[in-house]
Amino acid sequence: MAQVSLRNLRKQYGATTAVADVSFDIAEGELVAFLGPSGCGKTTTLRMVAGFVEPSDGEIWIGNTEVTxxxxxxxNTGMVFQRYALFPHMTVAQNVAFGLEMRRVPKAERATRIREALDMVRLTSLAERYPRQLSGGQQQRVAIARALAIRPDVFLLDEPLSNLDAKLRVEVREEIRALQQRLGLTTIFVTHDQEEALAMADRVAVMHDGRVQQIGSADELYERPANPFVASFLGRMxxxxxxxxNGQFVTANGEKITINGAASHANTLGIRPERLRLAAAPEHSEVSIPVRLADRVYLGATVELRLTSERGQSLVALVPNTAHAGAGGWSQGDTLHACFRTEDCLLFSA
Known part of the structure; x- marks a missing residue:
């Protein structure tokens, strides 16, 4: 496996900047997720690492070799595409063999590598089937086996779970993560799904408008987002x-919240919905904002409560769906108090 270094990487399409000045290192054996909305530059960055898109500027290093x-x-990168890109006229084994044949790996060694790759994804018994005879999850495993058969220095995955149903997505992402850790694969994983990124990655690079907004571990990004975009894209806010x-954050609607060490230029306060606690009376040990329950949405494990403050501010609280949560006893139109700790507040500047 090898370290990957991106240095001032840039991709321009005419007047449009798809990727702007992306620089960071991926350690050997690390899984980094590129996370962001459609059009943010994450797939273009991945394809530049793979060699399918030529950078307009900057450098790409794999280990000690510049591969720009x-x-x-x-x-020697192994790529898993969003739509698998399996050859329909080839069997599972032939699909896995394709990259080895292109690299002119000797026949005896090819057979060994095919068997090893299919063993890793538990598809040995399906080696002679065709893609049309496989489920979506099985096709995805074939694509993974094909990428691993060449024994890549870097493993690249472009939204590999987006075509699977919700339950299968969870199963396959756990399998990919376990396989990546067992083999020590240096991996880049592109996704627009925040849960996938948080669950799988050692670090997450959040991208927007062609730039990396922040890169860090899941808890760093969630607890200490660099800006409102990161805060809102990772979870809700x-x-x-x-x-x-004078040390108080005064909302546009007039609520006053004391924040120790608040920077004078801050103009936005953020609070996670799950950090809001609802009570019938104000809590003097916490910040308390009078609110009216405007609506409630049942989400299974949680209940989303949509609130409106006395001054017209809209808020959302997420409460666990348990007997003691109290969500079941509140009705639309009830007057409550949204309580939270000042240490759970995040301040941002424009």
Missing amino acids: RLAPDKR NFLAGHVD
Whole structure:
């Protein structure tokens, strides 16, 4: 396995900047997820690492070798595509063998590698079937086996779970993560699904408008987001606009919240919905905002409560669906108090 280094990587399509000045290192054996909305530059960045897109500027290093201008087959990267890209006229074994044949691996060694790769994804018994005879999850495993058969230095996955149903997505992502850790594969995983990124990655690079907004572990990004975009893309966030005055954050609607060490230029306060606690009376040990219950949405394990403050501020609270949560006893139109700790508040500047 090898370290991957991206240095001032940039991709321009005419007047449009798809990727702008992306720089960071991926350690040997690390799984890094590129996370962001459609059009943010994550897949373009991945395809530049794979060699399918030529950078407009910058450098790509795999180990001690600069591969920026090398052809894809000279980089020893294994790629799993969003739509699997299996050959329908080839059997499972033939699909897995394809990359080995292109690299002119001797026949005896090819057979060994095919068997090893199919063993890793538990598809040995299906080696002679065709893609049309497989389920979506099985086809995905074939694509993974094909990428692993060449024994890549870097494992690349482009939204590999997006075509699977919800239950199967969870199963396959756990299998990919376990396989990646067992083999020590240096891996880049592209996704727009925050749960996938948080569950699978050692670190997550959140991208927006062609730039990496923040890179860090799941808890770093969730607990200490660098800006409102990261805060809202990783989980949900209540945002209150306002300003800081003598250590207090004064919302645009007039609520005052004391924040120790608040920077004077902060103009947005964030609080996670699950950090809001609802009570019938104000809690003097916490910040308390009078609210009215506007609506409630049943989500199974949680209940989403949509609130409106006395001054017109919209808030959302997430409460666990348990007997003692109290959510079942509140009705639309009830007057409550949204309580939270100041240490759970996040302040952002424009």
